[in-house]
């Protein structure tokens with residue numbers, strides 16, 4: 001059986017490990033921790049063996065650790081790196097390449113320049129088959145993953161009829177579980193946001209995407225404000241929405257008024273981590289004016305990339321066909337059922 005190690009047990013690593021430990025096709029060897037804090041015991045009580053860096057072993061002497069990350073990596077077939085932004089590249093150079101292990105990196109890394117972790121930024125909706133045969137692949141960040149779920153179906157349906165996509169990313173400040181991170185009372189703008197280039201790395205550099213990003217003091221998801229400008233008159237809104245009806249990981253909500261309402265509902269029906277693992281089109285904010293369709297969708301920042309990591313893992317480890325990988329991911333994540341529950345709750349009154 002293939003063995004997988006998750007290096008990092010923060011917002012993303014803890015979620016990935018929780019879901020994939022139930023995958024009967026793999027064995028989760030354990031998780032990597034770098035700070036001796038209460039999360040070590042939390043990981044152990046969640047059923048994981050905890051490994052720590054050789055150089056920090058002594059600082060973990062009060063915890064029941066299972067060994068060093070270096071030796072755990074020697075035994076594994078694939079590592080899912082869930083380290084802080086930029087650290088994945090260093091791990092690649094210092095650990096994964098020397099040990100000749102396959103690796104998945106997260107959205108805080110890059111596919112551009114000297115610090116590129118891969119030449120492929122993964123989005124299951126766009127480039128699944130390109131991941132087959134690769135050793136090192138980067139999973140897109142939450143915003144980049146969410147954009148692919150909207151832009152790719154639109155491009156497939158309308159192609160050259162689309163003149164441009166203008167998008168403003170309204171990004172959350174921190175995650176729900178980052179309780180030590182305070183929200184600052186300000187709206188920050190981001191110079192040269194990476195998300196546009198990241199999307200173009202998989203949709204093509206000529207994609208007519210124009211992007212701005214700001215950060216606001218909330219923990220409750222991202223919101224994308226997207227204007228789609230057509231060369232001729234835009235499709236009617238019901239045809240437009242139909243495109244997303246059967247999209248994996250896209251829910252169509254009619255009555256939500258804000259991101260917290262969606263998360264609160266996810267919490268009330270006991271979705272793991274209060275995550276929906278998807279994006280939510282808000283039809284009460286959808287309108288057609290002249291040559292433009294204006295839409296908004298919210299993006300579950302922590303949840304959306306978790307099934308993506310699982311889909312990608314199957315491409316790298318088993319070289320599965322797309323449909324088989326998607327089917328198996330659905331068996332673990334139950335996205336269809338979650339989408340149905342969300343859509344029923346936020347249905348038209």
Ligand SMILES: NC(=O)c1ccc[n+]([C@@H]2O[C@H](COP(=O)([O-])OP(=O)(O)OC[C@H]3O[C@@H](n4cnc5c(N)ncnc54)[C@H](OP(=O)(O)O)[C@@H]3O)[C@@H](O)[C@H]2O)c1
Nearest residue numbers: 008009010011012033034035083084106107108142301302
């Ligand atoms: N949070 C999101 O919503 C989100 C969404 C999509 C993508 N991402 C991306 O996912 C990655 C992880 O983000 P996160 O939000 O999960 O960060 P996080 O909550 O800060 O967790 C980072 C984890 O990495 C561990 N770590 C520290 N040094 C490490 C090293 N050298 N190698 C491996 N792990 C190390 C930390 O361990 P200790 O706590 O023990 O020090 C911590 O468990 C980033 O690339 C981020 O951009 C995040």
